[in-house]
Amino acid sequence: MANSSHRPIRPATPLRSARAQKITPVPRESTVDLIAGRLRQAIFEGTLPAGAPLGEAELAEQLGVSRGPLREAAQRLVQERLLTTTRRRGLAVISMDAATVADVYLGRTAVECAACRVVLRDNLVDRTVRTLTRVHQRMVRANKRRDAHAVGDTDIEFHQALVDAAGSPRLSASIATLLIETRLCTYSLDRQFRVRADMPDSHAEIIDAIAARDEPALLAVVERHMAEAARRLTAPTEVDTISSPAPAAPRPLDPLELPLDD
Amino acid sequence: MANSSHRPIRPATPLRSARAQKITPVPRESTVDLIAGRLRQAIFEGTLPAGAPLGEAELAEQLGVSRGPLREAAQRLVQERLLTTTRRRGLAVISMDAATVADVYLGRTAVECAACRVVLRDNLVDRTVRTLTRVHQRMVRANKRRDAHAVGDTDIEFHQALVDAAGSPRLSASIATLLIETRLCTYSLDRQFRVRADMPDSHAEIIDAIAARDEPALLAVVERHMAEAARRLTAPTEVDTISSPAPAAPRPLDPLELPLDD
């Protein structure tokens, strides 16, 4: 429950262009939604490590639900490519390799560049810069604390907010899945959970490029951002990193304790 | 079974870079995969029209399966945004409106432009041009026959092949869903099922731009292609179109007759 306060992944209302809704946008979530959210959160937090095989009976008992809804939720994550299923072998969290990392960052580049272009085209620069600056300030503070987990959270949150700014439900949904995969890359390929000292600067470049309203320059900055991140994950040894003091390593199997009621 | 020979949607092996596999890449599909494929096909073919509410008991009986696997398959399509589910209201095919059309084409632009850039970057131009030319020749023949359905099929197949050429599983999966939504747009917003006489020319431009290896020009062509298609769908009345003689209108409810064995 340490970092479940901000919830960057798949908010209840992904686009805020539908502000003219009455009062309640049907807040009650389906049980399958809740289970799928919990599974995503568990993958995101590293509770379910990459490549781990999952017994659905055990998972269902931990979540306090039956196997039926659990299987339905699992099919959603299979569709998202966060889980894999093989006949009679059961479910497993996707395992990350170099090709997968490259593909994830290829998808991220496509989605985030498209979102940036929408932000410039639809004149959403001011609001986007304000939102991203707030996230960036939290990133700076987390970086000063040498809190690797918080830096990673703000990194994910930054890119989710960047795409959400475009107001496109499809782009937002795509980036949510891709960011969970990114986080999974971090857990499985960057185990030291190092804090890169230049991460705030790298994101400040993006904010500045958006504020400058120069589309080619912005796209170049975003592309370079992605290429460097992908290269950093595929080339594990790095020098200009700072190891985190208490990195909150992937806990073995935190029981998910699904409330299903609140 | 008229147009199930080409199967542009989600082939069994989306990337052919894994050619070095032993002999059998585990061809057997899961039952949920089969059901999900049938549902996608039904939406793609217009058997399940946009906005139609679906009773899962009736669907399960038509497919010859129980409600459990059907519900699991439906959750996959919900994740793909092809179906929607509301509590105690059941499933429904997504309904298309102008905002959705715009979002679909925004996503398509992002994915297809990214795929084009990969094709140029990884020097896949020759093979891609050959593949697309074959599809384009079929499109030309279908256009000469005034076969609106076949033209639409080759259109979808063209763009799927374009993205598949990049060899990215994520881009291919994304475009598959977006193309089904595109087809749904055609069914719900362009009911006349008109054959645009200039459609082959429009796609020839894309092939030529790929062959020219000029990235900015190629991206501009693709973007214009998408913008015109989106504009055409949102502005229903058009003049330079040719109505199809026997347009094979959306059949009311062709029983899906799932074999599950072949």
Added chain:
DNA sequence: GCTCGTATGTTTGTTGACATTAGGATCGTC
């Protein structure tokens, strides 16, 4: 000593039934 076949165990895949809930229709009242 190695390999193949068999038996067992654990898992998934599927099915049917039960409970819950929302929608609609009917009846009563104002």
Added chain:
DNA sequence: GACGATCCTAATGTCAACAAACATACGAGC
């Protein structure tokens, strides 16, 4: 005559049990 409340029906949401299939381990045969 119209509005509202209540009952009924039909659908979904959930769960437990059955069966099939794969993987593993053990033993026999070469």
